[in-house]
Amino acid sequence: MLTEFWKKHENLYYALTNKKVIFGLTIVIFVFLLAVFGPMLTPYEYGDYAGEGYMPPSSQHFFGTTIDGKDVFTRTVYGLRSTLLVGVIAGTIATLVGCAVGFLAGYYGGTLFDELLMMMTNIFVVIPQLALLIVIAAFLEVRGVVVMAVIVSITAWPWTARAVRSQTLSLKNQEYVSLSKISSLNVGRILREDIASNMFSYVFMVFIQQFNGTMLATVQLEFLGLGPTKGISLGLVMQNAVNWNGIQLGMWWWAIIPGLILAVLITALYFINTGLDAAFNPRLREM
Amino acid sequence: MGKYLRKKLIVYLITFVLAVTINFIIPRLMPGDPIQSLLSRFSGMEGGREILENQLTLLFNLNQPLWQQYLNFWKSVFTLDFGISIIQFPTPVLDIIKRAIVYDLSVLLPAIILSWIVGNKLGAYSGTDKKMDNATMPFFYFLASSPYFWMAGIVAFFFGVKLGWFPISGAYGSTSTPGFRLSFILDFIHHWFLPFFTMFLVQLGGWAIGMRNMIIYERSSNYSKYMSSLGASDGLIRQYGFRNGVLPQVTGLALRIGRIVGGAITVQVVFNYPGLGRMMLDAVQNQDYFLLQGIFLTIVTMVLVANFIVDIIYMFIDPRVRLSFTEEV
16 A cells, blocks of 8 residues: 555655655744744733843743843744745745746747846846845735735745746647647646646746745845734844844844744755755656 | 847836836825925025026926926926925935946946956856865855845954954045055055955855856866866866856856945945945935935946846956857857
């Protein structure tokens, strides 16, 4: 039974037995658990006065306290929730839009339609992401999680579109695609069944990379005070630390730990991606 | 000039038009009444009334039809008339930008160029040496995963606070005045180092990873295998792989400049470094929309020019493009 299952899902087997994937996945699961259950481990609310300020990490305050006596652990786990949520939604939107544009442009490769889509993509590639986001965010007085995700994904999709387009270009002249074309299936179905389904593992890896990128963009916006207007976020915790001279005062637990969690998470996702790359490409697998 | 450059130029031109149009549209879509908020800000200032009228004529001209407003907006772009800053009243926005841009370029240019060169070299070594690869890749991934401002925090903490080697705020000491004197230049470099080093470190990871992957890919190609079967040394194979791998890295540079400039904005905030990024945030926080628009357009222009320069460099180092240019093929 079990061996049959693995035979059917060979890729999954290679993916889950890859050392890099196991290592990365463990860290990613841990960070997500921290975001989900972290707020239950702490008796405080993120805005509460939790005890004496300027305290380094201890058993009472895992990540120490801020200068005005708030619990850094509480703020970090609540902030992590918000940042991850924005990152996941934005990453999903960016992947979907990027894939849609990439499939269409690739399928109609060489036509005027393709040229137009690619020109649009190239424009969004060169426009400086954060500067545009600052301008947009600055004029929106109220920003919720979804609005943030949309803002971030506006500038995140283009490179996916380019990558997916070139993959589609190489797939679209396969014989089975030609067969579907002769059978006059509609374009949506060809793209879905012949092209997208063959790129599933690739698209999955693209999603991971998108998630990395959108989280970095999100946390940068949050750090500049342009994150969600309500609640707390990872970037905001560190913005407070910098604004209150947390670095000058040597409060590393306030200014550095929240970002460390994010950097470790993104590194782990990179590991998963390289591991998956090896698992999905038989040529790399042998190495 | 060939199809290659013409196509790129069209994209850059459209991007520029788009950026100006965004500048034009966004204040008009803004919720609330921008004029009321401007009125209250200018009311206490001397001569504020006339300045305000000028500003409003320049930027809004709401009694004219929309296309006329749009044309006027373009006119002000071409005459580099971005209006007058509200924070540093009554300094023209252009003067503030001119002052700030020096700090951006002095940090960004060396950081981009050096990290590109060093990162590619290190990546090439990782790609050919399994032991070194296993030891260094996690580190490079970690660098590439770090948000710029967070790396700035770490660098400031260790080199500024723990070791006390470098100052962590401002572009020069409070006691020195700008000028071409040795003492000032030393002071400037002293303050310049940490923002530069931060930008250098984060980018380094990305370049190293990219080159390492390129080299591994090149090493599996037939010419590399043939070379090693002929007994060529690792160094020689690496050299040839490097020459092939460097081209996508140049393209990567063009793709990433926008993101690097974005990172610089946050780094300047951490180090309180008075470049465009720091000014941009000040403008946002103080609702100085004229300054914000001026800086946005400047940053977009900078990135477009940088992209164009990279395109030209690419043309000269890629033998295929170069040969088609001189029609020798």
